[in-house]
Amino acid sequence: MGFGWVIPEVKNYERLTFRGNIKNFPSSTRAELMAIFTALIVMPTRSKVMIYTDSTCAIQNMKIIIKQINTREIWTKNKNPVILQMINDIVKEKRLKIICYKVKAHSGDKYNEIADSLAKIPGFIEGISNNFFEDTTISLNYNNIKDRSFIPI
Template sequence: MDCLISIPHDQRDDNIWINRWIRPSDDKDHLIEIKDSLNSVDELSFYTDGSVQNGIPSHLRQRLDDCLDYRSMVINQGAAFVEISSNLQFFTRIVNWPSSTRAELFAILLALLVCPRDCRVKIYTDSNCSISTITRFLRSRSKFCSRGFNNSLILIYIGILIRDRNLDLELIKVKAHAGDPWNELADELAKKGAVLSTYHQLTFNFGSQACRFSPHFENTLIEQKLRNFLSTMGTV
């Protein structure tokens, strides 16, 4: 897949994208440990999955026992990957703009974050929508702002990783709940991630000639198609 994104940075910092996009946490340290353990590998195969659940994280349940209306509104999202040759695993919770596709895309982004340079990467996912979205994005002309895409920042970061690390990415569709043990494991991990007390939230921290700003609403990055978001706000 061709991707024309190029961001100036220090090539000597092999963990630059984890350091730039993932906030300091135990999860960040775990990602770096996984990446370091895979640095000498030239071919990797991941199963990725996302989970979207109604409810609230376990650490908030007692605090919100009397808020029945609020409880019904909260949606938990989890993302996970497992690398099949090493059985290295990672799962986390994500926030904002809940959808199954967003959770799946985030899981793919996490897998790419731990890939070394010049690596051939196979990603197995049961999300056909994620595969088609990434494919359309990488073939689009505007790979920075991508105003025609939901989950734009995740897609931009996927594009940066492919370009910067010269990854040979192959996205492979697998059937959900068909007894594939690796896919079932990824599904289980994503569900665990959805109820964690900590979470990841991407930040927009670069600019280019094509994209000098990113719209926010109440300090939250708008990752929906902007026209659709404004139309929705106009009906509230």
């Protein structure tokens, strides 16, 4: 299952895009959360990050991180605890302020449409080359996750 994200043009910086795929038990929520996680990795420390997504489930999952609820709840009350814990760790490490917004799917929102295209089509999207990281794998090293009750394998 594919995922993609867009960081719009900001001041003197060009638009930045990323696409990837998840495997092993793919779900649309897991793909959305992986898009959020990979986008947060490239955010500057102490920045305010506004996440626009068409996934209500992803926003509900992110509320756990935003409200800074006990990390035990990540592991006991969620279907995607590994990705959520990794998001929680990167948010704390980089001291990010996260605000989530719901965007209606397929409503013509420019950046949501680009992200959806990235999730579906590898290669060239609207003249944007995304082949730089072709055949690169991002693996979540769950052995380094802190504050966990257990990791199912």
